Amino acid sequence: MTAPHYPAGTVRALLPTAHVSDATRAALQQRLDAPADYVPQFLAPETFALLEAVAACLFPQPDRPEQPIPLAPSVDQRLLEGRSDGWRYDALPPDREAYRLGLGGIQEIAQALFGQDFERLDAGQQGQVVGALAGGNPPGTTWQTLNADRFFEEMLAELTTIYYAHPLAQEEIGYVGMADLPAWTKIGLNEKEAREVPMSE
Amino acid sequence: MPDEEVLEEGVLNPVQPEIQDPLLRELMADAPATAPALEVPQEKAQPTTAPLEEVDCVVIGLGAGGAPLLARLAQAGLKVVALEAGPWHNPEKDFATDEQAQDFLFWNDERLSAGGDPLAMGKNNSGTGVGGSTLHYTAYTPRPLPDDLHIKRDFGKGEDWPLTYDDLAPYYEEVEQFLGVSGPTPYPWGPSRPKGYALAPLPLNSAAQLMVRGAEKIGIRTSPAPNAALSARYYQEGVGWREACTNRGFCQAGCSNGAKASMDVTFIPLAVKYGAEIRPNSFVTEIERNAQGLITAVVYTQNGQQYRQPCRNLFLCGGSVETPRLLLMNELALSSGQVGHNLMAHPGVQVWGTFADEVRPNKGIPGGLISQDTHRPKDADFAGGYLLQSIGVMPVTFAGQVARGRKMWGQPLRDYMRNFNHIAGINILGDCMPHTSNYLELSDELDARQLPKPRLHFTAQENEHRMNAHAERIMRDIWEAAGATDIWAFNRYAHVIGTARMGLSGDDAVVDRDGRAFDVPNLYISDNSTFPSALSVNPALTIMALSLRTADKFLEREMRRDA
Numbered sequence: 001m002t003a004p005h006y007p008a009g010t011v012r013a014l015l016p017t018a019h020v021s022d023a024t025r026a027a028l029q030q031r032l033d034a035p036a037d038y039v040p041q042f043l044a045p046e047t048f049a050l051l052e053a054v055a056a057c058l059f060p061q062p063d064r065p066e067q068p069i070p071l072a073p074s075v076d077q078r079l080l081e082g083r084s085d086g087w088r089y090d091a092l093p094p095d096r097e098a099y100r101l102g103l104g105g106i107q108e109i110a111q112a113l114f115g116q117d118f119e120r121l122d123a124g125q126q127g128q129v130v131g132a133l134a135g136g137n138p139p140g141t142t143w144q145t146l147n148a149d150r151f152f153e154e155m156l157a158e159l160t161t162i163y164y165a166h167p168l169a170q171e172e173i174g175y176v177g178m179a180d181l182p183a184w185t186k187i188g189l190n191e192k193e194a195r196e197v198p199m200s201e
Numbered sequence: 202m203p204d205e206e207v208l209e210e211g212v213l214n215p216v217q218p219e220i221q222d223p224l225l226r227e228l229m230a231d232a233p234a235t236a237p238a239l240e241v242p243q244e245k246a247q248p249t250t251a252p253l254e255e256v257d258c259v260v261i262g263l264g265a266g267g268a269p270l271l272a273r274l275a276q277a278g279l280k281v282v283a284l285e286a287g288p289w290h291n292p293e294k295d296f297a298t299d300e301q302a303q304d305f306l307f308w309n310d311e312r313l314s315a316g317g318d319p320l321a322m323g324k325n326n327s328g329t330g331v332g333g334s335t336l337h338y339t340a341y342t343p344r345p346l347p348d349d350l351h352i353k354r355d356f357g358k359g360e361d362w363p364l365t366y367d368d369l370a371p372y373y374e375e376v377e378q379f380l381g382v383s384g385p386t387p388y389p390w391g392p393s394r395p396k397g398y399a400l401a402p403l404p405l406n407s408a409a410q411l412m413v414r415g416a417e418k419i420g421i422r423t424s425p426a427p428n429a430a431l432s433a434r435y436y437q438e439g440v441g442w443r444e445a446c447t448n449r450g451f452c453q454a455g456c457s458n459g460a461k462a463s464m465d466v467t468f469i470p471l472a473v474k475y476g477a478e479i480r481p482n483s484f485v486t487e488i489e490r491n492a493q494g495l496i497t498a499v500v501y502t503q504n505g506q507q508y509r510q511p512c513r514n515l516f517l518c519g520g521s522v523e524t525p526r527l528l529l530m531n532e533l534a535l536s537s538g539q540v541g542h543n544l545m546a547h548p549g550v551q552v553w554g555t556f557a558d559e560v561r562p563n564k565g566i567p568g569g570l571i572s573q574d575t576h577r578p579k580d581a582d583f584a585g586g587y588l589l590q591s592i593g594v595m596p597v598t599f600a601g602q603v604a605r606g607r608k609m610w611g612q613p614l615r616d617y618m619r620n621f622n623h624i625a626g627i628n629i630l631g632d633c634m635p636h637t638s639n640y641l642e643l644s645d646e647l648d649a650r651q652l653p654k655p656r657l658h659f660t661a662q663e664n665e666h667r668m669n670a671h672a673e674r675i676m677r678d679i680w681e682a683a684g685a686t687d688i689w690a691f692n693r694y695a696h697v698i699g700t701a702r703m704g705l706s707g708d709d710a711v712v713d714r715d716g717r718a719f720d721v722p723n724l725y726i727s728d729n730s731t732f733p734s735a736l737s738v739n740p741a742l743t744i745m746a747l748s749l750r751t752a753d754k755f756l757e758r759e760m761r762r763d764a
Contacts (some may be wrong), residue, residue, distance in 0.1 A: 003619035021457070023295060024347070027302035058610045085321025086307050090315035090656060094646075127611065134608060153605055160604040164618065165301040165595045171619040175596045177563035178298045183447035187565040189407040189558050196561065199622075 004199035006174035011167040019179035019195055021177060028167045028178060038073040042080035043099075050103050053119045057126045058156060059163050069166045071159050075099070078158075091147045092154065104149040105133075105142030112139035127148060215586040255511035256280045258498055260518060261485050261527070264333020264729030267518030268464035268472065269376070271550040273752035274516075275475035282510060283472070284483040284501050286523075288331030288463070290336070296457040300597040303454040306330060306337045310648050312522060316638065317660035318694060320546055324453075324598070326572050326697055327522070332465035334520070335741060337453050340461045341568045342382050343588065344373050346391045346576055349736045352632065356584035358535050358664070359634040360543070361732040363705050363714040366392070372746035377427075380745075381435035381443070384427030390573040400432045403446060406565025408625035411556060412591040415683030416572060421675070422696050424573035429462035430742075430750035431716060439470035441624035450563045452594050468745075483508075486652065488515065488531045495723050502650075514723045514755070517545055518748070521697040521730040522641065526655045528701065528711075529643050534720040541642055543635035543702050545735040546694035550669050551592060551602070551628040554685025560625045567593040575629070575675065576737060583667035587631030589676070596621055606691035612754040620687075627679060629672040633698070633735040636662050641700050659694065696740050701730035715754035716747065727751045 012032070015025055040048035052072040061068040079096050092098045109129045110118040118129060132138040134156075136149040163169050170178070179195050186193050246281070257279040260267045267283060273754040274281045289304075297303060314320050328334025347366035352359040370392075377384075378399050384395025389605055393663035402425030405413070411423070416423045430446040437443050446460040459466040473479060480503060487500035489509075517524050525541045528534050570591040577586045600618055609617055638660050643653040661669075673690045680688050704710025708718030712731050718724040727748045729740045736743060 003616050004622070005619065021298065023297040024299050025655045027299040051630070059615065060612055076709040084309055084311040084323075085304070086309045087312045087314050087321060089319055091319075130610065134610065140709050153608070156604045156610055157601050158607075160600045160614070160675055161597055163302070166599040167297070170596065172615070173596060173618050175563065175621055177450065177595065180298050180447070180449045180451070184449065184564045187404060187406045187561075189410045189560065191407075192559065192561060 004174065006169055006171060006197060007200050010174075010176060010197045011171045011178065014176055014179040014195060015167070017179065019181050021181060024178050031166050032168075034070060034073070036067055036070070038076075040073075040076045042076045042096075047100070047103055048076060050107065050118060051099075053126070053131070054103070054106060055159050056071055057123070057130050058159055060123070064168070068104060068161055069168055071137070071162050074162045075158060088183060089147070089150045089154065091150050093146075098146070098151055098154070101146045102155065105140050105146055105148075105151075106130075108140030108142050108149075109133060109138045207216075208549060253508060253510045255513065256282050257512070258282075258516060259284060259510055259512040260516040261499065262286070262518035262520065262522060262523065262728065263331050263464060263469060263479070264328060264518065264627035264728070264746050265335050265338075265464060265741045266520070267333070267516065267744045268335075268751035269748035270516055270518070270727055271477050272468045272472035272475065273749055274756070275472045275477035277756050280476070281472070282478045282512075283329050283351070283479060284499065284510070285333075285479065285481050286484045286487055287331065287481065289331040289479065289481040292455060292457045292459065292465070296455040297456075298449060298451055300454050300595050303337075306455050308522075310637075310650075313644055313646065313653055313654055313656040314532045314659070315656055316658040320657050320659045320694055321699060322522075322657070322697075325693070325695060327520070331469060331479060332463045335463040336455055336465065338463070338741050339452050339739070340425060340566070340567045340741070341571070341590065342380075342384075342427045342429045343571060343737040343738045345736045345738045345743060346573065348577070349632070349738070351587055351736070352634075352734050358584045359632075360702070360704075362733050363703060369743070369746050369750070370394075372749050373742060374744045375749060376742060378431045380467055381431050381437070382427050382429050382462070383432040385424050388427065390576065398427060399416055399482060400435065402426070403428055403430060403432045403566050403569065404448070405569045406448070406562075406593055407558070407560040408562055408591040408593050409565075409569030411625050411683045411685075412570050412589075412679060413559070415679035415681070419678050419683035421572055421574050421589070421679065423570050423572045426568050427477070428566055428568065429454070431460045431462075431568055437467060437470070439467055439474040446566065448565045450565055450567060451595065452567055452599070454595060484650065485527065486530075486650075488527065488533055490533075490721075494721060496721060499706065501607060514600060514725065516725045516727055516751075518727045520728050521700045522655055522657070524726060524728055524730045525641050525700040526643065528661070530652065534711055534718040534724060536720050537707055537709060537711055537753045538608045539702055539709060541700055542637075542640045543699035543733075544639045544659060545633040545635055545640055545655060545732075547633055547696045547698070547700040547735055548587065548631040548661070548665050548669050548672070549628055549693045549695040550672055550676070551626050551691040551693065552673060552680055552688060553624055554680040554683070554688040554693065555620050555627045556623050556625060556683070556685055559622055561595045561622050562624055562626070564597055565593055569593070575672070579673065584634065584662045585632030585664070585668070585673065585737060587629040587668060587672055589627060589629055589672075592626040592628050594624070594626060599624065602691050607689060615692065625685070627676045630695070630737065630739060631665070632665050632737040633674065635699055635734070636660070659692070694730065696735075698729045698732045698740065699736045701726050702733045703731040704733060716751035717755075725751055726753060
């Protein structure tokens with residue numbers, strides 16, 4: 001089946017209502033209110049710009065030309081604070097080092113394939129660079145010591161988590177699970193409450 | 202629930218609790234002073250604050266292993282102190298219906314995952330806070346079937362438990378009744394039971410209904426699952442009335458209304474009522490011993506201050522990573538050579554499909570439906586077996602698995618994720634055999650506390666591969682019969698088990714059947730590290746049952762010593 005489309009604005013309309021708890025509202029509103037002009041605090045400006053370009057390739061957002069869901073700032077913040085998600089592939093170096101090496105390695109792939117920096121490539125070429133990385137055997141000296149598979153998986157998983165934690169991404173997939181007060185009573189197949197939005201026709 | 206400030210001032214437990222049991226009262230009165238001060242000199246990082254008074258028992262860790270025995274020991278009138286590394290939450294106020302905001306429930310100090318099938322930790326496999334990982338467990342509470350405990354007897358592989366199902370059955374019943382487990386009566390698999398589940402089953406959500414539809418067509422029996430979330434209000438000693446589940450579906454990111462029987466709304470309030478003292482944010486680093494090798498005190502850090510808590514007995518309940526880590530760091534109870542070894546993890550392959558029906562998989566308890574028809578499949582080419590369960594899912598968790606499991610990215614990932622409301626899953630939970638290549642060790646890399654990070658080696662072996670293949674085939678059949686398209690499998694392992702196993706002899710086990718360390722008579726271990734085999738069911742119920750049994754055996758021994 002073709003994937004459904006959902007109307008915009010659904011989560012934002014529910015946030016102020018009594019269906020959403022204070023703690024839940026605070027978490028989601030904070031992501032909506034994040035300033036668009038984030039200044040990197042851990043990554044060097046050019047490295048941060050590269051991460052942004054890679055993130056835009058992994059999550060192309062042509063539907064949000066003015067204000068895409070920001071992905072790179074959360075990574076920069078996490079690396080700055082030294083936070084972890086509780087585990088790391090032993091095959092990879094510590095996260096800060098892995099990102100530093102891995103982003104350099106992506107630049108290496110871009111140079112090897114197209115003789116250009118990643119940010120200067122068109123979308124199709126960027127896709128090929130990321131494709132080479134995702135394929136697990138990309139060109140470049142970096143990837144002789146850094147496990148390409150694991151690095152790509154970790155970076156993709158982190159950016160994916162950041163993307164789908166955002167209220168706009170949740171609107172995109174028709175998810176309104178945050179509006180769970182006082183209860184869900186219609187939980188069976190093809191059942192939904194009035195506050196659960198149907199897909200667009 | 203008291204907040205930390207109140208706890209630190211000791212207001213919660215200002216008086217010496219009265220010892221209720223006459224025998225124990227005598228015992229405590231006659232208890233010999235602790236062994237003469239022949240302490241092995243130990244280096245201490247920094248001077249500790251004012252010395253604390255000796256207590257009967259210190260319990261480290263307040264998850265499914267620590268909380269039940271804490272309540273039992275307090276009820277017996279002992280002076281008990283619990284040290285929990287994480288904070289004490291107020292779920293109603295603090296818990297958001299948002300996966301990312303709930304990350305604080307996981308043990309986020311980094312663990313290193315090595316081997317051919319590195320174990321995902323963090324949200325997959327760990328917990329912290331008063332309640333431990335029960336704060337985010339699915340609350341799936343099936344009992345093992347009797348032959349689960351005798352895998353070696355039946356297959357010549359793995360390890361047998363030094364206990365039988367009958368040893369544990371009364372404790373299963375007690376835990377089920379106390380927590381208010383919702384489930385089917387009679388339960389379709391296993392021996393008949395004197396008592397049914399405390400409450401009727403929870404309602405089936407879409408994923409469960411779809412699994413019924415598919416399983417019926419291919420001749421697999423299913424049943425609503427036993428789950429420790431309340432299908433109706435339930436009276437809880439020490440708490441009062443707990444309200445019924447509101448179908449939030451966020452069990453794995455923390456229950457905000459107390460319907461799910463995490464330890465913080467069940468055994469811990471009971472323990473507090475009987476005088477147990479809870480010290481949250483207390484990270485244990487050292488375990489002190491005297492010349493006889495008996496434990497005399499634990500050293501811990503709370504809010505930047507170091508404390509030394511003298512104790513007569515220690516109950517180590519930190520789970521299969523922190524328990525062996527503490528033993529290894531303190532060179533404690535290592536003579537069997539088994540600490541850190543026999544690390545097991547449940548095969549937990551998930552099979553996902555897309556349905557034309559509207560599923561909205563975030564609603565209702567995630568694990569609504571169970572089948573144990575695959576416990577000992579007739580056509581199996583492997584030892585042991587597995588159970589099947591339907592799975593609901595939250596969007597961020599699901600998206601992360603799509604990224605890792607399908608390696609989708611770019612527009613295809615965004616397109617696939619727009620099917621979220623039409624996705625449903627089934628997974629298995631299968632037995633796992635111990636293997637020499639699967640173990641935990643201390644690495645050379647230090648964490649923020651300047652302690653060695655644990656490294657977990659895990660490589661699935663032939664038996665796990667065969668079981669996964671068998672299970673994936675069956676789950677694909679179920680989903681095809683139910684009408685799913687775009688079916689895919691996500692290979693995963695959940696629950697870290699083993700690493701300090703129980704057994705009959707100190708030659709090849711760390712603790713005996715009562716959880717008592719062979720090397721250290723006043724050390725008990727109560728958590729999933731003591732499991733000799735993984736069992737083909739979710740571990741929490743068995744951890745709690747063993748915890749109560751360990752407390753009872755300890756109390757019996759104390760009384761005997763007195764007599």
